[in-house]
Amino acid sequence: MLTWLQALLGLSRTHALALASSVVDLRITQIANETWGVHAVLAHDAVVHNS
Numbered sequence: 800m801l802t803w804l805q806a807l808l809g810l811s812r813t814h815a816l817a818l819a820s821s822v823v824d825l826r827i828t829q830i831a832n833e834t835w836g837v838h839a840v841l842a843h844d845a846v847v848h849n850s
Contacts (some may be wrong), residue, residue, distance in 0.1 A: 800839040808846065822846065 800823055804815040822845040831837035 800841065804841075804846075818846070 800819055801815045804810055804818060804826050824840045826840055827835060828838050
């Protein structure tokens with residue numbers, strides 16, 4: 800998610816992390832054999848991107 804935010808918005812890694820900490824949800828998608836699957840979810844309207 801951080802790499803994607805950097806590429807999309809032209810942010811530094813530090814700024815992408817700061818943004819992600821407030822707008823990205825982490826969701827547990829599976830638990831199997833003591834391994835957790837976690838996905839980062841960014842809402843469509845969480846950031847405005849002007850091309």
